Amino acid sequence: MKITRKRKYKATIPTASTGDIAFLLIIFFMSTTKFDVKEGIKLVLPKAVESQENKTQTITLTEKEMTRFQILPDGQIAVNREAPRYIESEELDTIIQQKVQINPDMIFKIITDRDAKYNDMIRVVDRLKAAKIEKISLSTS
Amino acid sequence: MAKLSVKKRRDATIPQASTSDIAFLLLLFFMVTTVFVQEKKFWVERERWPFAESIERIPRNHTSTIYVMRDETILLDDIPTRIESSEDVFVSQTLIRKKAEDPELIVCFRTDRETKYGVMSDVMRQLQDANALVVAFEAQPILKK
Numbered sequence: 001m002k003i004t005r006k007r008k009y010k011a012t013i014p015t016a017s018t019g020d021i022a023f024l025l026i027i028f029f030m031s032t033t034k035f036d037v038k039e040g041i042k043l044v045l046p047k048a049v050e051s052q053e054n055k056t057q058t059i060t061l062t063e064k065e066m067t068r069f070q071i072l073p074d075g076q077i078a079v080n081r082e083a084p085r086y087i088e089s090e091e092l093d094t095i096i097q098q099k100v101q102i103n104p105d106m107i108f109k110i111i112t113d114r115d116a117k118y119n120d121m122i123r124v125v126d127r128l129k130a131a132k133i134e135k136i137s138l139s140t141s
Numbered sequence: 142m143a144k145l146s147v148k149k150r151r152d153a154t155i156p157q158a159s160t161s162d163i164a165f166l167l168l169l170f171f172m173v174t175t176v177f178v179q180e181k182k183f184w185v186e187r188e189r190w191p192f193a194e195s196i197e198r199i200p201r202n203h204t205s206t207i208y209v210m211r212d213e214t215i216l217l218d219d220i221p222t223r224i225e226s227s228e229d230v231f232v233s234q235t236l237i238r239k240k241a242e243d244p245e246l247i248v249c250f251r252t253d254r255e256t257k258y259g260v261m262s263d264v265m266r267q268l269q270d271a272n273a274l275v276v277a278f279e280a281q282p283i284l285k286k
Contacts, residue, residue, distance in 0.1 A: 015161065022164030029168075038199040038249055040279035048269035071258075114259030118209075118252050121261075122191040122278055129195035138265065 041122065041129055043136065066107040067099045069124050073115035077124070092127045100131065109137040185210065191254040193280035203245045204277070207232070209252040213260040224263040232264055236271035249277045 063080055070078040078084035079095060087095070099106050108128055112121045121138075128136050185208050208216035215222050215232065222231045240246050248268055252261060268276065 015158070018161035019157065019164055022161050022168060026164065026168050026171075038201055038204055038277070038279065039196045039282075040199060040249060040277040041193055041195060042197055042199065042247070042275070042277045045265060045269055045274040045276060047272070047274065048266075112258040112262070114257060114262060116258045117254065118256045118258055118261055119191040119254035121258055122193055122254070122280060125278070126193040126195055126280070129193075139262070 041125055043125070043138070046137065061107065064103055065105075066109055068109045068111060071110065071112040071116045071120050071124065073113050073117075075117065075120050077120075089123065089127055092124065093131065096127060096131045096133065100133070105135070106133075107135040107137060108133055109139065111139040184208070185251045185253050187281055189253045189255075190251065190279055190281045192283045193278075194283050196280055196282055199247060199249060199277045203243055204247045204249050205236070205239050206249045206251055207264060209250065209256050209260060209264065211253045211255050213256070215260070215264060224260065224267070230267065230270075233267035233270040236268060236273045240271055240273045245275075246273050247275045247277055248273050249279055251279050 068078075068080050070084065072078070072084050075086060076084035077087045077092075079087075096108075099108075110121060110124055110128075125136060125138075205217075210216075213223060215224065217232055217235055220231070223229065224232065236246075236248065250261070250264075265276070268274065
């Protein structure tokens with residue numbers, strides 16, 4: 001008669017892959033963690049006029065040399081001496097293009113009313129930046 | 142008769158049983174030591190920023206952020222302030238110090254898009270006084286349909 005002997009199996013949990021799992025977790029968190037990215041419109045402000053001695057010369061610029069965008073509290077924009085009106089971004093682009101065609105070195109001055117919205121000022125600066133204009137002046141009075 | 146000893150070949154193995162413990166320890170270490178900036182008194186959410194198209198990336202390591210709320214409160218270095226007269230020079234004083242520490246300083250504005258321009262003008266005037274002339278207006282990209 002054949003006697004079968006019961007084999008005792010050792011109960012073990014395979015732990016060989018836990019290291020791989022942990023490293024995968026580390027890599028997952030490293031690749032998915034998103035830090036606060038800074039994105040925006042960069043500008044360089046003009047230097048402050050320090051004293052009467054260093055006061056810069058006053059130069060009068062004509063409309064051929066400088067374009068003025070005056071932003072009013074209700075969002076209307078006056079270009080140079082024209083009557084203020086609401087100008088869409090596309091129309092702003094064409095105005096800028098026209099001015100650059102007149103003079104490629106055109107200076108754009110943005111005079112914003114103290115009560116005007118910051119968003120309206122950014123919209124004009126953005127359109128100028130999109131047209132690759134470097135000579136942008138912001139009024140800080 | 143001489144006894145011949147047979148050289149036993151030992152397997153050269155690196156014990157790998159503890160690698161998982163090391164990895165988990167690393168994970169726990171980074172989880173415990175990572176500190177996020179949380180001490181903001183207030184925050185201008187991304188949804189409140191103005192929209193723009195010509196956005197460029199700004200290197201973080203030379204930036205200092207100024208938050209400007211709709212109610213004209215300014216937050217610089219977690220200290221809320223207001224500019225109501227020419228004697229309120231907290232912004233310029235702080236930025237003079239920062240500019241001395243980092244000459245390549247870029248001042249980033251996180252301003253609510255509904256803010257009146259007057260307060261921005263005042264802050265920019267103080268930046269000019271502090272000779273911190275490079276500024277960046279943070280904006281969110283326009284979603285194209």
